[in-house]
Amino acid sequence: MSWLWAIIVGLVLGLIAKAILPGKQNIPLWLTTIFGILGSILGNAVAAWIGIDETKGIDWGRHALQLAGAVLIVALGTPLWAMIRGEKQTA
Incomplete structure (x- = not known):
């Protein structure tokens, strides 16, 4: 079941990042x-590195870091995908 949640969270974070x-x-x-x-x-x-991976209640800091990570990966991965596909990247 954890893989299903990873896919769902990944989809949501990826779409928000886009x-x-x-x-x-x-x-x-x-x-x-x-x-x-x-x-x-x-x-x-x-x-985990900065020590906010386990908190009481909703882990807003962890969720914000997950979203920031998704934004970073989408921002870096999109031009790489375009380069692999041989497409010109437009602003």
């Missing part, structure tokens, strides 16, 4: 989900 970033991110939905999952993993690692 909405936050300016311009069009021309990546498929499956790659958006993967980038969201990677961003979530990155955010969890940073949260």
